[in-house]
Amino acid sequence: MSDAQQLVNTMKNILLATVAIVAFSAPSFAAETPKTTGQAPPSFYLAQDTATMKCQIVEAQPVAGGSMKVVGAAHATKASAETALKADKTCK
Structure with missing residues (x-):
């Protein structure tokens, strides 16, 4: 073979x-999409x-020691939280 x-x-x-x-x-x-692995599904509380004994539906769990407390367990959907709110006797 020649040098060329x-x-x-x-x-x-x-x-x-190189290719x-x-x-x-x-x-x-490539740009990465946000990963949802390991994140909990949204919950409603x-x-x-x-002080007033009034209840409301929130998406973030209230912190311990604050003026709000959690009543019952977390709910997977807002509809189930609304049903629980209507059925709860401690809420005004």
């Missing part, structure tokens, strides 16, 4: 290697104001 042919073959190999590297690394540069 050997140089062409070397350049082709370098080009193929392969770019092809396999390109997906790692009946929260009662300890």
